[in-house]
Amino acid sequence: MAKPDNAPVLNQAFRVGEALQENVYTRNGLLLLKKGHYVLSESQRERLVRMGVTVPGGHMAPVESDLARIGDFSPFEEVQHAARHLDYLLGAGLSSQGFEQRVRALANRLAAFTQRAPDGMLAAVLLVPVNKYAAAHSVHVVIILTMLAGKLDLPPEVKNSLLCAALTMNLSIASLMDNLHHQRKPLSDEQKQQIEAHPLLSSAMLRELNVHDELWHQLVQTHHEQWNGSGYPYGLGREHIETLSHLLHLADVTAAKLAPRGYRAALKPNKALASVFLEADKSFDHHLTSLLVKELGIYPPGCFVRLANQEMGVVLQRRNRANAPCVAALRSNDGASYSKPQLREASKSQYKIMHALDQQQIGIRPQYLASLWKRQRITPLLPHDQ
Numbered sequence: 311m312a313k314p315d316n317a318p319v320l321n322q323a324f325r326v327g328e329a330l331q332e333n334v335y336t337r338n339g340l341l342l343l344k345k346g347h348y349v350l351s352e353s354q355r356e357r358l359v360r361m362g363v364t365v366p367g368g369h370m371a372p373v374e375s376d377l378a379r380i381g382d383f384s385p386f387e388e389v390q391h392a393a394r395h396l397d398y399l400l401g402a403g404l405s406s407q408g409f410e411q412r413v414r415a416l417a418n419r420l421a422a423f424t425q426r427a428p429d430g431m432l433a434a435v436l437l438v439p440v441n442k443y444a445a446a447h448s449v450h451v452v453i454i455l456t457m458l459a460g461k462l463d464l465p466p467e468v469k470n471s472l473l474c475a476a477l478t479m480n481l482s483i484a485s486l487m488d489n490l491h492h493q494r495k496p497l498s499d500e501q502k503q504q505i506e507a508h509p510l511l512s513s514a515m516l517r518e519l520n521v522h523d524e525l526w527h528q529l530v531q532t533h534h535e536q537w538n539g540s541g542y543p544y545g546l547g548r549e550h551i552e553t554l555s556h557l558l559h560l561a562d563v564t565a566a567k568l569a570p571r572g573y574r575a576a577l578k579p580n581k582a583l584a585s586v587f588l589e590a591d592k593s594f595d596h597h598l599t600s601l602l603v604k605e606l607g608i609y610p611p612g613c614f615v616r617l618a619n620q621e622m623g624v625v626l627q628r629r630n631r632a633n634a635p636c637v638a639a640l641r642s643n644d645g646a647s648y649s650k651p652q653l654r655e656a657s658k659s660q661y662k663i664m665h666a667l668d669q670q671q672i673g674i675r676p677q678y679l680a681s682l683w684k685r686q687r688i689t690p691l692l693p694h695d696q
Contacts, residue, residue, distance in 0.1 A: 389446075
């Protein structure tokens with residue numbers, strides 16, 4: 311990628327023989343040099359200007375030069391990149407350097423791209439193959455949370471803490487989660503103990519990594535608490551569970567239902583969301599579950615569907631009606647593949663969605679669909695009556 315267009319600012323910020331006034335990161339959030347380090351040579355200064363992004367206060371913010379090129383942005387590639395980067399951070403454990411800044415950078419980056427290309431990022435949740443489950447799952451949770459948090463008017467620092475908690479809530483059991491993704495036999499007693507202890511142990515590891523954000527810790531510790539008091543580690547009742555903890559729990563459960571496991575296929579998205587919605591006012595807050603369905607849609611982007619005219623396709627973009635998105639028809643009613651996807655508005659009776667399909671039923675590999683969301687080519691959201 312081309313360097314960010316901030317060289318004039320960085321030329322002024324970096325001076326040979328002077329201490330850095332701010333932390334310096336690469337655009338993907340890797341820490342280059344900490345505040346207070348000295349620029350020792352002209353070649354070092356030139357390298358920092360070429361590669362660096364300074365952020366006042368030490369927290370990474372979305373890089374505008376990245377966002378400005380959203381037309382060339384591939385949600386599928388971004389989700390794969392984020393999962394790989396998070397897998398590295400989770401695997402490094404207590405040896406990770408600049409952990410908090412890198413996690414905040416990743417949270418901000420995922421939130422920024424989800425806000426700018428929500429349909430593509432949601433499609434990536436459903437269609438990008440899962441390699442390391444723990445990292446991929448947390449990335450999926452962040453994408454879902456970003457969709458919901460955008461409607462809850464959360465202060466930026468609160469939202470960032472929430473997303474950071476989602477990225478690190480399974481810090482202490484990442485490798486176990488990767489193994490369980492393919493495990494067919496029941497959990498052993500030792501595995502059960504590790505799972506029950508992980509909210510507190512993950513929080514303890516975060517403190518060892520110099521994370522002192524108390525909201526971040528609270529959310530990590532309580533993301534498995536349930537309204538009926540059967541959650542862990544504290545067994546809190548409904549009245550003692552904070553809203554943000556409940557929101558994180560909701561996104562966590564939803565993402566888990568949407569993803570396949572080594573021993574089972576993913577639930578069809580509409581079935582997964584329906585199972586969550588049916589628990590409204592019993593296991594989940596009704597307002598939040600309604601918001602979940604409204605923001606993701608009954609048939610989210612990336613969901614394979616059959617239309618009333620018997621065409622088969624993939625949901626491309628949400629519309630104002632949760633059950634009537636824009637669909638890219640991929641096969642005609644006789645099963646033949648279209649040379650180019652055909653846009654269909656499910657609000658029209660002949661293109662009404664009849665039911666969701668499995669990937670095997672439509673017979674198209676998800677990686678071949680990535681280009682559908684690579685650029686923002688789809689028309690703006692339409693009122694429900696158009």
